[in-house]
Amino acid sequence: MSVPNQLTLIRVLGVFPLFLLGWLAVQQLKTYQYWGVGVLCAAAFLVLFVLLLWTDYLDGLVARKYKEVTLFGKFFDPAADKLLILSAIMALAPLHISRVQFLFNMLLTVAGLLFFTALLAYLFPSGLGSALGSNRYGKVKVGIESALVAVLLFHEIYEWPDLAYIDGLWIFAIIGGVASLGGHWKPVFEKLLKKSALQ
Numbered sequence: 001m002s003v004p005n006q007l008t009l010i011r012v013l014g015v016f017p018l019f020l021l022g023w024l025a026v027q028q029l030k031t032y033q034y035w036g037v038g039v040l041c042a043a044a045f046l047v048l049f050v051l052l053l054w055t056d057y058l059d060g061l062v063a064r065k066y067k068e069v070t071l072f073g074k075f076f077d078p079a080a081d082k083l084l085i086l087s088a089i090m091a092l093a094p095l096h097i098s099r100v101q102f103l104f105n106m107l108l109t110v111a112g113l114l115f116f117t118a119l120l121a122y123l124f125p126s127g128l129g130s131a132l133g134s135n136r137y138g139k140v141k142v143g144i145e146s147a148l149v150a151v152l153l154f155h156e157i158y159e160w161p162d163l164a165y166i167d168g169l170w171i172f173a174i175i176g177g178v179a180s181l182g183g184h185w186k187p188v189f190e191k192l193l194k195k196s197a198l199q
Contacts, residue, residue: 002068004077007059011080014052015087021045022091029157042153045091052084053146078138085145092152141176144169 022045028038059077063069148169154160
C-alpha cells in the first residue's frame with residue numbers, strides 16, 4: 001500500500017479514539033463532576049483532530065509529488081474526510097447542536113458521493129478516476145466543519161461564541177456541501193457533452 005493510502009487509513013482508524021475522547025469530554029463538561037478531566041479530554045480531542053486533519057493535507061501532497069495518485073485514494077480520501085468530521089461532530093452532538101442540521105449535511109454529502117460514484121462507474125467504467133477525488137469546495141467545507149468542531153468545544157468550556165455564530169457555520173457548511181457535489185458532477189456533464197458531440 002502506498003504512503004498516501006496509508007495516511008488515509010490512519011485517518012480512518014483515528015476516528016475511534018477521537019470519538020472516545022470527544023464523548024468523554026462531553027460527559028465530564030456537562031456534569032461538572034470532573035470538569036478538569038473534561039478540559040483535558042477536550043484538549044486531547046482537539047490535538048488528535050488537528051493531527052488527523054494534517055494527514056489529509058499530507059496524503060494529497062505526497063500523492064501528487066511522487067505520482068502515487070490511485071483510484072483507491074481518490075475515493076477514500078474524501079470519504080475519510082467525511083468520516084472524520086462525522087465522528088467528531090457526533091461525539092459533540094449533545095453540545096447545543098441540531099441533529100437535524102447535522103444529519104442533513106452529512107447525508108447530503110455521503111449519499112451524493114456514493115450515488116455519483118455508482119453513476120460514473122456505470123457510464124464511464126474506464127474513466128472513473130478522472131472525476132473522483134477532492135475538490136476545492138469540499139476542502140472549504142471540511143475547513144468550515146473543522147472550525148465548527150472547535151467552536152462547539154469552546155462554547156461549552158467558555159460559553160463563547162454565541163450560538164448564532166454556530167448556526168451561521170452550519171449554513172456555510174451546507175452551502176459548501178452543495179458546491180462540493182456540483183464540483184464532482186461537473187466532469188460528468190462534460191463527458192456527457194463530449195459523448196453527445198461525437199455522436
